[in-house]
Amino acid sequence: MENFTVNRTDKEDISVLYIGGFLDAHTAPDLENAIQNLIDGERYKIIVNFNDLTYISSAGLGVFMGYIELIRNNDGDIKMSNMSPKIFRVFDLLGFPTLYDIVDDEIKALENFK
């Protein structure tokens, strides 16, 4: 059983991270590694597709907080798409939608990078 999965697809200068399973204090380092890899490759335009994510805790939210400044300072962004209502509610509870571009699907997220 895979607790947490992260798969990357590059679409020109934009990278999409597909995340699945649960993102908690145990699996957050896996997502950090994936984002760190993008940064090491100077790829700052990032879409995180939440389609297969079933659970998130504050440890998961913290990963995004940890990188957003650096990424934006490099003309990039983290855009988020395909969140289930359950996951969105946690982001919403903490006011994250004012800080992050959270959109319905990946196509919209790609458009917003144009």
Added chain:
Amino acid sequence: MENFTVNRTDKEDISVLYIGGFLDAHTAPDLENAIQNLIDGERYKIIVNFNDLTYISSAGLGVFMGYIELIRNNDGDIKMSNMSPKIFRVFDLLGFPTLYDIVDDEIKALENFK
């Protein structure tokens, strides 16, 4: 969440019980009720279709042991079909295949009543 489900379909003089979920000491009485209802209606030709059953313990096996004699004394039988390998293994461990007619699918079970 339904822990255990049992649905009945009558095909002429044969009744099929479709069981699903888990059959343990907690849910065994539900299966007993379903079989008791058949007996009360003098329907002794019974197929139990295990297709959706995910788990069985000895309490579940006991239900079949409790009725088989009465049913056979009335020219009936309990035939079993569509068991997953996991469920079959428990029956097998206890030698039940020598006592019960356990077949691959419902069609075969119906045929065996002819």
Added chain:
Amino acid sequence: MTNVDKKHKKAKSIRPKFEGEYKLRIPSATDNLELIRGFVAKVAEKVGFCPDDIGKIELACDEACTNVMKHAYDKKSKNTSLDVLIKIDYQKLTLVVTDHGKGFNPNTIPMPNLKEYLAELKVGGLGIYLMRTLMDEVDYDIKPGVQNRVRMVKYLIDRKKSELVQ
């Protein structure tokens, strides 16, 4: 026929008890979070909470346990454990997470001002805030080195409300 009669007596069905205590003691390590969440969610489901509230209880419990795993013990400590107690009755679910670590003073932990927090792009410091937001009551009982507890309550009254709404 007594023998046959005996066989036909119904298997004893022990009725669900909606009052009771469920206790868990497990190693204080993040790879157990999934296990704890699954357990707490099932108990919450048994009591009759709606999926939304089950999700809230699960998350609040995760946050409390994550805090124990991250903050309660020195890294060198061995055999560190964490207790989760779930008490259920008709009206409410009480969740008590206990550690035997160094403790802290919850009064000195300010609740984050979310706007300021987001503006400053801080990392962390959201756990206790979430717990207080998700649950109806949250209080701490800290005895450093002995027993540190956080007690959280969720009332089941919400069930009726949410059943009406949905």
Added chain:
Amino acid sequence: MTNVDKKHKKAKSIRPKFEGEYKLRIPSATDNLELIRGFVAKVAEKVGFCPDDIGKIELACDEACTNVMKHAYDKKSKNTSLDVLIKIDYQKLTLVVTDHGKGFNPNTIPMPNLKEYLAELKVGGLGIYLMRTLMDEVDYDIKPGVQNRVRMVKYLIDRKKSELVQ
């Protein structure tokens, strides 16, 4: 930039421990069997047992707990509880199910002769037989009214064998 650096330090990853104890105390009622099975199965999965062996451990634990729920306590007793302890290390999983009920003498319980059993169409009496068949070691420690325990061991060596086979 120290502030930014700080943020980028990796979240602490606390490594899975393959040694440790998991304890559960729950009300002695059959509606908790599912909860127990789910918990035990997850721990067995963590240790690395193959699906077959996880199923065996789950069933053996169910049988032991069902026996407590059916036989250990008088029907009138209130607040009756059952303990499940899972100890894991690299080589084996040990499952201890404890009740505080009336106890029994396991030596007087004959192992069923399966052929005879089936020929006589008996109901029940398969639980302990299953436990002994499914697990590598099973022993009882009975102190009526105080503490009655069944201890069952499953060795993880089977893992390699089954990994080779599959």
